Amino acid sequence: MNFWDISVKLLDGFGITCLLFILTLVFSLPLGLIISFGSMSKFKPLSWLCRTVVWIIRGTPLMLQLFVVFYVPGMLFGVRLFTGDDGRFLAALVAFVINYACYFSEIFRGGIESIPKGQYEAAQVLGMTARETFFTVIMMQVVKRILAPISNEVITLVKDTSLARVIAVGEIFFVNEMDFLSRGLVWPLFYIAVFFLVFVGVLTLLFGWCEKKLSYYKV
Amino acid sequence: MAYLEIRNLKKQFGNTRVLHGIDFSMEKGEVVAVIGSSGGGKTTFLRCLNFLEMANEGTIDFADGFRFDAAKTYKSKEIREMRLKMGLVFQSFNLFPQYTALENVYIPLFLRSKERIKASLPFGKERRAAIKAAGDGDMQRAEALLQEVGLADKMGNYPCQLSGGQQQRVAIARALAQDPAVLCFDEPTSALDPELTGEVLRVISELKNKGRTMLVVTHEMEFARNVADRVIFFADGLIEEEGTPEQIFCSPKSPKTASFLKH
Numbered sequence: 001m002n003f004w005d006i007s008v009k010l011l012d013g014f015g016i017t018c019l020l021f022i023l024t025l026v027f028s029l030p031l032g033l034i035i036s037f038g039s040m041s042k043f044k045p046l047s048w049l050c051r052t053v054v055w056i057i058r059g060t061p062l063m064l065q066l067f068v069v070f071y072v073p074g075m076l077f078g079v080r081l082f083t084g085d086d087g088r089f090l091a092a093l094v095a096f097v098i099n100y101a102c103y104f105s106e107i108f109r110g111g112i113e114s115i116p117k118g119q120y121e122a123a124q125v126l127g128m129t130a131r132e133t134f135f136t137v138i139m140m141q142v143v144k145r146i147l148a149p150i151s152n153e154v155i156t157l158v159k160d161t162s163l164a165r166v167i168a169v170g171e172i173f174f175v176n177e178m179d180f181l182s183r184g185l186v187w188p189l190f191y192i193a194v195f196f197l198v199f200v201g202v203l204t205l206l207f208g209w210c211e212k213k214l215s216y217y218k219v
Numbered sequence: 220m221a222y223l224e225i226r227n228l229k230k231q232f233g234n235t236r237v238l239h240g241i242d243f244s245m246e247k248g249e250v251v252a253v254i255g256s257s258g259g260g261k262t263t264f265l266r267c268l269n270f271l272e273m274a275n276e277g278t279i280d281f282a283d284g285f286r287f288d289a290a291k292t293y294k295s296k297e298i299r300e301m302r303l304k305m306g307l308v309f310q311s312f313n314l315f316p317q318y319t320a321l322e323n324v325y326i327p328l329f330l331r332s333k334e335r336i337k338a339s340l341p342f343g344k345e346r347r348a349a350i351k352a353a354g355d356g357d358m359q360r361a362e363a364l365l366q367e368v369g370l371a372d373k374m375g376n377y378p379c380q381l382s383g384g385q386q387q388r389v390a391i392a393r394a395l396a397q398d399p400a401v402l403c404f405d406e407p408t409s410a411l412d413p414e415l416t417g418e419v420l421r422v423i424s425e426l427k428n429k430g431r432t433m434l435v436v437t438h439e440m441e442f443a444r445n446v447a448d449r450v451i452f453f454a455d456g457l458i459e460e461e462g463t464p465e466q467i468f469c470s471p472k473s474p475k476t477a478s479f480l481k482h
Binding site: 118124130 | 397
């Protein structure tokens with residue numbers, strides 16, 4: 001096993017890590033927004049339901065949720081929803097999306113509720129609909145306010161992807177485990193660390209850039 | 220018939236009665252100052268007129284023949300239409316911070332133009348052209364309004380780059396954009412430093428000279444005395460006294476008015 005072989009394998013696993021990361025964001029951000037609307041709903045049963053789901057998901061380990069999503073459908077109903085490598089990936093994706101949507105929903109709720117009532121009232125007296133008020137007035141202010149907590153969560157997600165390993169998704173850890181376990185090589189561990197550091201570094205720069213872009217106004 | 224006629228308007232929050240039955244009317248072009256101590260119901264009265272609060276009882280008649288009756292229920296679209304008949308300038312401006320002064324005036328105006336066009340034209344080229352033309356017209360109107368309030372050189376500035384007085388003038392232009400029948404002000408200068416109140420009050424006086432119908436809740440007694448055609452004094456959820464500024468300020472009939480004005 002030389003440096004080159006391990007690099008190729010790492011890149012392979014890194015591809016899966018990236019894919020899991022990006023797809024989780026793509027689905028969990030909108031789902032989180034929907035859940036946050038649900039938990040702010042004036043219709044009590046809906047808000048109660050959403051808050052209970054958030055409580056359960058935030059209150060149990062992500063690793064447990066991965067197991068539940070992957071194994072429980074087969075064990076309880078005898079259906080194997082997730083088969084093969086793609087199935088494993090899909091199961092991990094579902095668990096990540098649900099988990100992260102719940103965390104995001106709380107960040108969104110906090111952001112939306114922090115917007116002063118006056119903004120809504122100003123929009124109302126100008127004849128705006130609820131939808132217009134949210135999309136033209138409220139949303140950009142919320143984005144600015146929640147950028148820091150969201151960046152926290154996104155960076156956590158980068159590292160959480162390694163949990164997908166527990167259901168044998170071929171992400172960066174899984175594909176390299178053999179190298180340091182059976183061959184006794186230490187340096188691939190540090191090599192993996194470099195991948196994560198670079199990834200998170202890029203994200204940090206990206207969020208910093210977004211913050212700068214939004215600094216033209218104060219809320 | 221009066222330009223705006225309010226009969227027996229009542230509002231309560233839970234068990235707290237805030238308005239006990241307000242009867243009030245305005246003529247076109249009239250400027251009415253509303254004074255009174257805090258908690259007297261002035262702000263709630265304005266909010267009911269702008270349908271930010273729904274009155275529990277009473278009617279509001281508009282000059283165009285439209286009548287709001289608290290006993291009826293209205294759809295959200297109807298409430299939005301009713302709101303457009305009135306304009307409201309807030310104590311804390313409530314400009315949209317992510318938009319420039321010009322966008323603050325233009326965007327709400329254009330959204331309504333767009334809605335009207337979408338309701339009247341089918342989807343297609345013609346509609347797109349109409350929306351574009353309306354957008355250009357709205358942009359010109361927004362620019363003209365900002366000029367009117369003396370902010371021609373601040374159109375591209377964001378609210379955080381403007382002084383309180385300038386922000387409030389943007390808010391006035393924004394409220395004027397949809398040409399409300401009555402423009403209401405809720406203590407428009409209370410959040411301003413003393414040296415900035417003048418520019419806002421001056422804009423309101425200029426609007427009076429142009430014939431705007433305005434209802435101004437204010438603590439600026441000088442302004443009420445000099446600019447208003449009529450002053451109404453609110454106390455404990457009722458109009459305690461109304462009259463010309465001379466009557467109210469020089470010879471108030473009610474002891475409550477007299478004691479309020481003494482302070």
